Structures are given as structure tokens and as C-alpha cells.
Amino acid sequence: MGMRxxxxxxxxxxxxxxxxxxxxxxxxxxxxxWMQRESRETSILGNFAAIIKSxxxxxxxxxxxxxVTACTTGPEYKKPGDSNLAALxxxxxxxxxxxxxxxxxxxxxxxxxxxxxxxxxxEHVLTQNLDLAASIARIDQxxxxxxxxxxxxxxxxxxxxxxxxxxxxxxxxxxxxxxxFPGYQRTQTEYDVGVGASWELDLFGGLKRAAEAAxxxxxxxxxxxxxxxISVAAEAAxxxxxVRGAQARIALAENQVxxxxxxxxxxxxxxxxxLSTVLEQAQAEARVSESRASLPxxxxxxxxxxxxxxxxxxxxxxxxxxxxxxxxxxxVVPAIAVAENPAELMRRRPDVIAAERRLAASNAKxxxxxxxxxxxxxxxxxxxxxxxxSSGILASNSFQPSIGLGMQWRLFDFGRIDAEIARAKxxxxxxxxxxxxAMLRTTEDVENSIMALAQLxxxxxxxxxxxxxxxxxxxxxxxxxxxxxxSLTEVLYExxxxxxxxxQLAQAHADNARAAVATFRALGGGx
Numbered sequence: 154m155g156m157r158x159x160x161x162x163x164x165x166x167x168x169x170x171x172x173x174x175x176x177x178x179x180x181x182x183x184x185x186x187w188m189q190r191e192s193r194e195t196s197i198l199g200n201f202a203a204i205i206k207s208x209x210x211x212x213x214x215x216x217x218x219x220x221v222t223a224c225t226t227g228p229e230y231k232k233p234g235d236s237n238l239a240a241l242x243x244x245x246x247x248x249x250x251x252x253x254x255x256x257x258x259x260x261x262x263x264x265x266x267x268x269x270x271x272x273x274x275x276e277h278v279l280t281q282n283l284d285l286a287a288s289i290a291r292i293d294q295x296x297x298x299x300x301x302x303x304x305x306x307x308x309x310x311x312x313x314x315x316x317x318x319x320x321x322x323x324x325x326x327x328x329x330x331x332x333x334f335p336g337y338q339r340t341q342t343e344y345d346v347g348v349g350a351s352w353e354l355d356l357f358g359g360l361k362r363a364a365e366a367a368x369x370x371x372x373x374x375x376x377x378x379x380x381x382x383i384s385v386a387a388e389a390a391x392x393x394x395x396v397r398g399a400q401a402r403i404a405l406a407e408n409q410v411x412x413x414x415x416x417x418x419x420x421x422x423x424x425x426x427x428l429s430t431v432l433e434q435a436q437a438e439a440r441v442s443e444s445r446a447s448l449p450x451x452x453x454x455x456x457x458x459x460x461x462x463x464x465x466x467x468x469x470x471x472x473x474x475x476x477x478x479x480x481x482x483x484x485v486v487p488a489i490a491v492a493e494n495p496a497e498l499m500r501r502r503p504d505v506i507a508a509e510r511r512l513a514a515s516n517a518k519x520x521x522x523x524x525x526x527x528x529x530x531x532x533x534x535x536x537x538x539x540x541x542x543s544s545g546i547l548a549s550n551s552f553q554p555s556i557g558l559g560m561q562w563r564l565f566d567f568g569r570i571d572a573e574i575a576r577a578k579x580x581x582x583x584x585x586x587x588x589x590x591a592m593l594r595t596t597e598d599v600e601n602s603i604m605a606l607a608q609l610x611x612x613x614x615x616x617x618x619x620x621x622x623x624x625x626x627x628x629x630x631x632x633x634x635x636x637x638x639x640s641l642t643e644v645l646y647e648x649x650x651x652x653x654x655x656x657q658l659a660q661a662h663a664d665n666a667r668a669a670v671a672t673f674r675a676l677g678g679g680x
Contacts, residue, residue, distance in 0.1 A: 227520015347537020
């Protein structure tokens with residue numbers, strides 16, 4: 154058969170049956186016709202003994218590969234320890250909180266806020282988000298690469314058929330010899346059919362290391378997917394509480410507009426009775442415009458966050474988020490507990506898991522690069538039939554097996570292998586640094602979010618007291634103004650302080666919920 158399956162780039166290929174053997178068979182067939190020799194048919198099974206004898210070389214090479222594969226090149230991977238990390242120092246702040254709801258399960262932390270609207274939004278995001286879908290596609294890509302790397306360690310088989318019709322040159326070496334025999338035909342049709350197989354023997358573990366690297370990259374892609382899941386869930390909750398914060402502040406501003414309009418009407422009524430001045434009227438009008446001017450930025454913020462929610466849910470802005478948040482805000486901030494041991498935290502953070510898996514992949518790539526120092530052996534074989542006529546294609550005389558053992562060895566490459574190994578070691582060093590950075594940033598995220606949550610709750614407590622005091626002062630000043638004891642200026646001053654405190658309190662409530670979301674995100678919650 155004219156088909157030979159060999160490893161690309163092989164040197165010193167020793168193969169039985171080649172172009173010369175095929176041409177020689179043509180001469181033999183012509184000689185047989187000239188001498189009118191009776192052909193003797195032999196069973197195909199009778200040739201198996203010769204085939205098995207020729208395959209002994211391949212069996213020897215296979216046994217050698219099994220013995221040598223134990224000597225896999227490159228360093229064995231050891232996962233870095235995290236015992237040098239100290240205990241988290243802000244966790245005691247969480248114990249001092251007075252939460253009204255219990256600690257939820259980390260994988261569904263958003264249910265701990267006891268807000269059905271928030272739960273509905275997060276569930277929509279987790280099923281429809283496009284970033285999440287893209288991360289799944291990246292997993293599929295990495296899994297395909299890992300499957301291909303593993304398949305390279307296994308034999309490869311092919312089935313091939315070929316029909317060739319050619320007109321022989323009389324001036325070629327074969328044509329000059331064959332044309333001298335009676336019955337020679339220049340135009341000939343050759344039929345080939347056969348099954349071939351090849352196998353690169355992984356003697357020094359280069360293919361094994363490449364497969365290990367691809368598997369680790371696949372696991373890193375899966376961890377990245379979990380990281381995207383955590384991020385989009387937290388982003389959705391953050392946008393939701395921003396919307397709720399903007400709604401509360403808009404309601405305060407609109408209520409303040411109504412209050413200032415009523416105050417302006419009072420000033421105009423008193424002015425009609427000669428009890429107020431033009432100055433007081435102008436001051437009241439300015440206060441109405443000031444309160445109205447605070448609305449556009451808040452409306453813009455609400456619209457921006459609603460559009461953000463729609464995009465997170467994988468729909469066009471203005472589609473569904475505005476309908477979801479029409480109900481009243483019923484959310485509460487739940488209790489949060491964090492283990493002081495950072496090791497527990499590292500096992501939940503997908504970014505740390507992904508960094509560790511990429512470190513393992515870079516370590517395996519060192520071994521794959523070092524395997525290039527050593528020779529590569531490949532085993533190839535063909536069981537086929539070749540004939541000048543279709544009628545005898547499956548006859549025993551047409552049977553043409555072949556087996557080959559190839560070797561490739563980079564002896565002189567002027568330091569290219571050394572450069573590849575140096576690059577792989579550099580990538581491994583970079584991956585180790587990235588892993589350490591991921592661990593430090595994890596602890597930083599947790600410490601910062603816990604501190605923000607505790608301080609925002611303390612701020613909300615004080616702002617609540619401030620709003621109550623300003624409300625009482627404002628009511629007293631308005632009553633005094635109606636009785637003529639104080640001027641309008643004092644009423645407007647207390648009014649401005651009250652609105653500022655109320656607005657700050659509404660913002661603090663939203664920020665407090667967002668800090669809780671950030672804490673759950675820092676803990677790796679969401680999977």
C-alpha cells in the first residue's frame with residue numbers, strides 16, 4: 154500500500170515497504186505474465202505469523218516505553234502552603250453587630266436579606282447573564298484542549314483507500330526495465346486499501362506533562378467561571394441596593410419640595426397680611442428651587458443602576474428592572490460570620506483556586522520543555538492490500554503489511570531548548586507570585602469589607618439620632634415663625650440641616666447593605 158503513517162518530522166525512519174517495494178511488485182506481476190507462471194493462492198491468515206514476527210520490534214519498543222516513562226522529566230508539583238498567613242484581625246467586629254436576620258448559607262447569601270425582589274433579580278442574573286455564558290464557553294475551550302492533549306498520548310488509527318491510474322514513462326528506471334518484457338502495459342491502474350496506526354511513545358513524559366498542564370488550565374477555567382458567578386451576583390445586589398438608595402433619597406427630596414412649597418405659601422399668606430417681607434418671600438422661593446434641583450442627579454443615578462441591572466440580566470436597558478423594583482423595600486442586613494483561619498477562606502475564593510491551578514500548569518510546562526532534551530520514538534504500522542487489478546485486491550499476494558520505528562532527537566539547536574526551559578521557569582515564577590498576590594488580596598478584601606460594614610452601621614446609628622434631633626428643631630422653629638418669635642431664616646436653616654441628615658441617613662442605609670454584599674463577595678459566597 155502506498156500509505157505510510159509516520160510522526161511528523163521523524164529522522165532515521167526505518168520502514169519496510171516503500172515506493173521501491175511498490176514499483177518492484179509491478180515488475181513482478183509483468184514477469185509473471187511473461188513466464189506464464191501459475192500463481193499459487195495462499196490464505197491471508199497464513200501470513201499472520203510473518204506479521205507477528207515483524208511486530209516484535211514494536212512490542213520491544215512498547216515495553217521500553219513502559220519502563221522509561223517512570224522517569225518523567227521536570228519537577229513534581231507541590232501546592233504552596235498558606236500556614237504563614239496570620240489570623241484575620243477584624244472578625245471580632247462582626248461579633249459586636251446586632252443583626253435582625255440570621256447568617257445565610259454562603260452559596261445563596263442573597264436570600265439572607267429576606268427581600269424577594271433581590272432574590273428574583275439575582276436568580277435572573279445567574280441564568281441569563283452573558284458574562285457567565287462566556288465563561289462557560291471558555292471552560293468548553295479549555296476542556297477541548299485538555300482532551301486533545303490527553304489524546305496525543307494514545308495511538309492513532311486511520312483507514313485509507315486509493316485508486317491511481319498512471320501512464321508509465323519509458324525513460325524512467327522502472328519503465329526501461331519493464332518495457333523489455335512482453336506484455337508490458339504503459340497505462341496501469343493501482344488499487345490501495347488498508348488500515349494504518351501510529352503511536353508516539355512518551356518515553357520521557359513530555360506528553361504527560363503537557364496533558365497535566367492542559368488539565369490544570371481546564372480547572373483554572375472552571376474556577377474563573379465560579380469567580381464570574383460570584384461577581385455577577387454581587388454586582389446585581391450592589392446595583393439593586395443603589396437603586397433602593399436612590400429611591401429613598403428621591404422620596405425625601407420630593408417630600409422636601411412639598412414642604413418648601415407649603416412654606417412658600419405660608420410666607421405669601423403672611424405677606425398678604427403684612428407680616429412677612431419681600432426678602433422672606435425670595436428666600437422661600439430659592440429654597441423651593443434648591444430642593445427641586447436635587448432631584449435630577451438622583452433620577453440619573455436610579456436610571457443608571459436600573460440599566461445596569463438589565464444588562465446584568467442579559468436584556469436591553471429599560472426592559473424589566475424598572476418593573477421589578479416598583480414594590481417597597483423590605484430588605485434587612487443579615488448576620489455574617491467569618492472564620493479567623495485564612496485557610497478556610499482560601500478554599501472558597503475562586504481567584505485563589507484559579508491562581509493555584511495556573512501555578513500547577515506552569516510547573517508541568519517546565520517538564521514538557523525539558524523532555525525536548527531527549528529522543529522521541531514513534532511506532533507506525535500499515536495492514537494493506539495493493540494490486541494492479543480490482544479483482545485481486547483482497548488476495549494474499551496483494552497483502553502488503555509494513556511496520557516502522559522512528560526516532561527524532563534535537564541534538565544541535567543552539568540553545569533553543571534551554572531558552573524554552575528558561576521561559577517556562579519564568580512563567581512558573583510569575584504564577585507563584587500571582588498566587589501569593591491573590592492570597593493577600595483575598596485577606597485585604599475581607600478585612601476592608603468587614604471594617605466598612607461595622608463602621609457604616611455605627612454611622613447609621615448616629616445619623617438616626619441626628620435626624621430625630623433636627624426634626625424636633627425644625628418643628629419648633631416653624632411653630633416659632635408662625636408665632637412671630639423667629640425669622641424665616643432660622644426655619645430655612647433647620648430645614649436644610651434636616652434634609653441633609655435625612656439624605657445622608659438614606660445613603661448610609663444603602664451603603665450598609667452594599668457593604669454586606671461586598672463582605673459576602675470577599676468570602677467567596679455564591680457557589
